[in-house]
Amino acid sequence: MQIEAHDLVKTYPQGVRALDGLSISIPQATVFGLLGPNGAGKSTAIKILTTLARPDSGRATVAGHDVLAHPDRVRRAIGVVAQRSGTDPMATGRDNLTLQGRLYGLGGTDLKHRVAELLERFDLTDAADRPVRTFSGGMQRRLDVALGLVHAPAVLFLDEPTTGLDPEARTALWAEIERLSADERLTILLTTHYLEEADRLADRLAIVDRGRVVVEGTPDVLKGELRGDAVHVELRSTANEGALRPVIGGVPGIVDVTVDGRRVSARADDGAAAVPGILAALDRAGVAVATVTVARPSLDDVYLRHVGRRFADADRAISHTDDSDADTLVGAGTGGHR
Amino acid sequence: MIAQTWWMTHRQLKALLRQPAVLVITLVQPIVWLFLFGNLFRHIIELPGFGSGSYLDYLVPGVVVMNAVSSSMWSGMGVIDEIDRGTLNRFLTTPVSRGAIMNANVIVQAVSVAFQSVMIVLLGWAAGARFPNGAAGPVALVVASILLGTTFSALSNVMGMTLRQRESIIGLSIFLLLPLTFLSTAFMARSLMPGWMQAIASVNPVNWALESARGALAASVDWGTMLVHGSWLLVLAAALVWFATRTFRTYQRTV
Numbered sequence: 001m002q003i004e005a006h007d008l009v010k011t012y013p014q015g016v017r018a019l020d021g022l023s024i025s026i027p028q029a030t031v032f033g034l035l036g037p038n039g040a041g042k043s044t045a046i047k048i049l050t051t052l053a054r055p056d057s058g059r060a061t062v063a064g065h066d067v068l069a070h071p072d073r074v075r076r077a078i079g080v081v082a083q084r085s086g087t088d089p090m091a092t093g094r095d096n097l098t099l100q101g102r103l104y105g106l107g108g109t110d111l112k113h114r115v116a117e118l119l120e121r122f123d124l125t126d127a128a129d130r131p132v133r134t135f136s137g138g139m140q141r142r143l144d145v146a147l148g149l150v151h152a153p154a155v156l157f158l159d160e161p162t163t164g165l166d167p168e169a170r171t172a173l174w175a176e177i178e179r180l181s182a183d184e185r186l187t188i189l190l191t192t193h194y195l196e197e198a199d200r201l202a203d204r205l206a207i208v209d210r211g212r213v214v215v216e217g218t219p220d221v222l223k224g225e226l227r228g229d230a231v232h233v234e235l236r237s238t239a240n241e242g243a244l245r246p247v248i249g250g251v252p253g254i255v256d257v258t259v260d261g262r263r264v265s266a267r268a269d270d271g272a273a274a275v276p277g278i279l280a281a282l283d284r285a286g287v288a289v290a291t292v293t294v295a296r297p298s299l300d301d302v303y304l305r306h307v308g309r310r311f312a313d314a315d316r317a318i319s320h321t322d323d324s325d326a327d328t329l330v331g332a333g334t335g336g337h338r
Numbered sequence: 339m340i341a342q343t344w345w346m347t348h349r350q351l352k353a354l355l356r357q358p359a360v361l362v363i364t365l366v367q368p369i370v371w372l373f374l375f376g377n378l379f380r381h382i383i384e385l386p387g388f389g390s391g392s393y394l395d396y397l398v399p400g401v402v403v404m405n406a407v408s409s410s411m412w413s414g415m416g417v418i419d420e421i422d423r424g425t426l427n428r429f430l431t432t433p434v435s436r437g438a439i440m441n442a443n444v445i446v447q448a449v450s451v452a453f454q455s456v457m458i459v460l461l462g463w464a465a466g467a468r469f470p471n472g473a474a475g476p477v478a479l480v481v482a483s484i485l486l487g488t489t490f491s492a493l494s495n496v497m498g499m500t501l502r503q504r505e506s507i508i509g510l511s512i513f514l515l516l517p518l519t520f521l522s523t524a525f526m527a528r529s530l531m532p533g534w535m536q537a538i539a540s541v542n543p544v545n546w547a548l549e550s551a552r553g554a555l556a557a558s559v560d561w562g563t564m565l566v567h568g569s570w571l572l573v574l575a576a577a578l579v580w581f582a583t584r585t586f587r588t589y590q591r592t593v
Contacts, residue, residue, distance in 0.1 A: 013592060050431045053593050072433055080431040084424030090353040102345045103432040131356075147428070 001061075002028045002155055002187040003049060008058035010044050010211075018044035019055065020211035026204075029185040031177070033202030035192060035299070037315035041211040042191035043083060046159045049189070050080045063154045076104065079148030079156045083163065085140055086147075089133035093124050093143050096132060097150055104151035118146040122176070138169030145176065156180070158190045162197060170197075177201055193315055195299040207303055209314070215306040219299060226297040226305060227255065229271030231278065233264040236288035247285045251277040260310060262290075265301075339435050346434065346442030354450065361453060368405040368458050372397065375525060376465070388527045395469070398462035399479050399551045400524030402455045403544055406483035406490070407518060409454060411511040413447045413491035414498030421502060427593065436586040443495055444488045444579055451487035455480045470557045478554030478564060482547040485571045489543055492578035499582075499589045518544045523552065546571045 003026040010019040019041045026032040034042045047053040049062055051071035060067045063077035087096050094115060101111040119125045122142040127135060132143065141161065148156055158177065162170040178201065180186050192198050198205050199219050206216040215222065231254075241259040248266055249257050253274050256267040268274035271294035282289055303311045354361070376394050383393045420426045429439055459476045469475045497506050519525075521538045522545035528536055539545040546567040553564030 047593060052427055052430055053590060075431060075433045078431070080428070082424050082427055082431075084422075084427070086424035086428035088349065088353070088425060089423070090356055091349065095349075095352070099345060099349050100432070103342065103429070103434040105433070 001025045002030075002064075003032070003060075003062050003189055005045065005049065005060040006058055008045065008048055008055045008060060010041075010048065010053065010055050018211055019048075019058075021058070022208065022212050023058075024206055024213060024216070026187060026189060028187050029181065030203045031181045031188045031190060031201050033190050033192060033198040033205035034208050035195065035198040035202075035205050035303075036208035037193055037311065040208045040314075042193075042208055043159055044211075045208075046080075046082075046157050046189070046191060050078060050157055051075055076151075077154050079151070079153035081144045081148040081156070081158045081161055083159045085144050087132045087140065087143055090131055092129050092131055093119065093135070093139075094128040096143065097146060100147045101150045106151060114150060118149060122146045136169075138165055138172065141165060141169065141173060142176070145173070149180075153186070155187045155189070158188060160191055160193070162192075162194065174200060193311075195303070195311060199299050207306055209307045215302070222302045223297040223299065226267060226301055228267050228269040228297075230295045230297055230301045231266050231268050231271050231274060232293045232295070233266075233278065233282070233289055234291040235262045235264065236290050238262050239264070239287055244285070244287065247281050247287075248278055251281050254278065256305065258304065258308075260313070263310075265304065267297075267301075271295075339438050342434050342438035343441040343445070346429075346438050347445045350442060350446040351449065354446065361450060364409055364450075365454060365457055367408070368401050368454065369461060371404065372401045372458065372462060372465070375401070379525065382526070385527075385530060387529050392467070394462060394465060394467040396527075397525065398459060398467045398469075399548055399555060400519075400522075401462070402458050402479055402483050403486060403522075403547050403551070404515075404519045404524055405454055405458060406451045406487040406547070407544055408511065408515050409451060410447050410487040410490040411494050411515065412507065413443065414494035414496075414507045414510075415504060417443065417495050417498035418502055418504060418507070421499070421589075426589075430586070430590070437583050439586075440492070440495065440579060440583040444491050444582075447491035448484045448488050452480055452484050455483040469555055471555065471559060474559070475551070475555035478568075479551040482551045482568065482571065485568075485575045486543060486547040488575040489571070489578050492575070492582040495582045496578075496585045499585050518542055521545070523548050543571060543574055546574075 003024065005022060005024050008019045008022045011017045022041060022045055024032070034045065036042050044053065048055050049060055049067060051067050051074050054068065062074045065073040065077065067074050091099070097115045097118060098111060101107070101114060106114065119128045122145065124139060124142060124146070127139060132140065135143065145158070145161065161177070162173050165173065174197070177188065177190070181188055190201060202219060204216065204218050205222070206213045208214070238261050239259060244259050244264065245257050248254060248264060251274060253268050253270070254266050258265045266278070275292055275294065279289060279292065300311050307314065376397050380393050382388060383396070417426070459479065494507060494510060497510055521535055522542050523539065524544070528539065531539065550564045550567035550571065553560035553562070553567070
């Protein structure tokens with residue numbers, strides 16, 4: 001295992017319990033996604049695994065070294081791309097990379113070549129000698145990833161790598177991350193609150209909620225656990241959950257009914273075939289329907305099933321600043337690929 | 339650690355050199371003090387017991403030292419910027435030693451204080467201030483200002499890392515700069531201060547810097563005063579840099 005964490009607990013001075021017994025194991029050459037809303041504890045987990053913060057209890061090893069006993073060895077083995085850029089805005093891209101290399105003890109022509117190679121690879125050669133403050137968001141983020149790779153680490157941490165990027169820059173960075181895992185056999189721990197990102201990049205993923213892992217597996221297995229299709233019904237007005245659940249649950253072939261305000265979700269072996277039965281049952285109960293959609297299971301459905309609330313709602317409840325973001329990511333997540 | 343300190347210092351010096359205007363602008367304030375106080379208090383030397391040829395001669399070390407304190411107290415702002423940007427966290431996850439990060443911060447501050455001090459001495463000289471021992475006195479003055487700057491920049495870094503609010507750095511500056519400067523021999527001869535002020539001045543690091551500089555600037559160099567106060571200052575500066583390096587632990591408990 002390249003990354004192993006057992007029962008990590010971390011409480012911040014204000015009494016916020018960021019991690020509440022988080023455990024993960026990540027084998028070599030795996031892209032592992034930690035998926036959860038803002039505030040779920042993903043970044044705290046990364047800070048502990050990258051030796052920045054210390055857990056209150058629990059233990060962890062990264063690349064075979066204990067993060068508490070030998071933080072220096074861990075630091076030599078890892079590359080870190082944090083949520084906040086961390087580049088020096090007044091220095092050029094090349095200077096930022098060169099300094100980073102020197103901190104790992106690199107120097108001379110080796111370092112020069114490595115820096116040039118990374119600039120080329122992340123499409124930053126033309127801008128290399130401009131101060132970083134003139135970079136676009138996408139360029140900035142590519143430089144951040146390049147900084148994490150200067151010393152050819154065995155393990156790379158990517159904390160929300162595409163947050164704040166436009167769709168084009170996001171897709172480009174995804175392609176680069178896929179290449180890293182495929183070509184360089186890097187072990188990558190990625191945190192994200194984009195369902196689509198986890199679905200696309202992660203070989204395995206863990207859904208984190210309130211500081212602990214609620215479910216873990218490959219995206220396909222997790223989605224496969226959900227039988228059949230997801231049926232979502234939008235009602236014209238808020239319904240009584242207790243009254244509505246038996247109405248829909250009584251329709252043959254329907255399972256896992258959840259009611260959340262005006263949104264009713266359920267699973268069916270054959271979604272399209274179940275729709276007439278659901279509509280008829282709702283009609284008999286006198287409930288007016290606005291829209292009905294049938295979709296293949298998405299990570300959002302996996303999240304809903306294990307955490308008990310919709311991903312976007314969880315994200316919004318915790319971060320009021322990020323509403324528009326949360327909406328787009330659910331739109332992406334319910335797209336319906338298996 | 340020495341190589342790391344150099345590269346971390348190099349990074350900040352390069353940034354400093356990219357904006358040479360900043361260094362020049364920081365000189366405006368001490369120039370104002372020099373000429374304002376120089377003219378306003380010109381006749382103070384006529385007080386019995388003051389014992390100096392011209393007030394400007396007396397004032398130059400005062401302004402050099404006051405500038406060292408005032409400019410170094412802002413050092414913590416840079417630390418807060420680096421925390422906000424995520425730069426400090428990036429460094430803390432590399433193998434770079436905490437000592438190298440802190441040394442670089444105080445060295446860069448020391449270099450800019452040295453530059454400012456030299457400029458103030460030269461401006462004072464251009465305005466007519468004279469130093470009897472040639473270069474030895476001004477050199478001792480600049481060294482004292484560097485040690486004092488190191489002390490206050492380390493203190494400011496500690497505040498920046500633990501409180502992480504710009505207001506606290508501004509507060510530090512407002513709270514300490516004027517009292518520490520006026521409770522020293524920056525502008526007034528020690529023998530003319532009230533007794534309680536003299537008592538405070540004797541434990542005031544700003545005054546240690548002045549005493550050691552004035553010892554070297556005197557017509558007959560007072561090696562004793564210079565070395566004793568200089569050593570206290572050196573010990574204090576080293577202690578604060580050590581303490582500031584330890585503060586990374588406190589910082590890491592809260593990230």
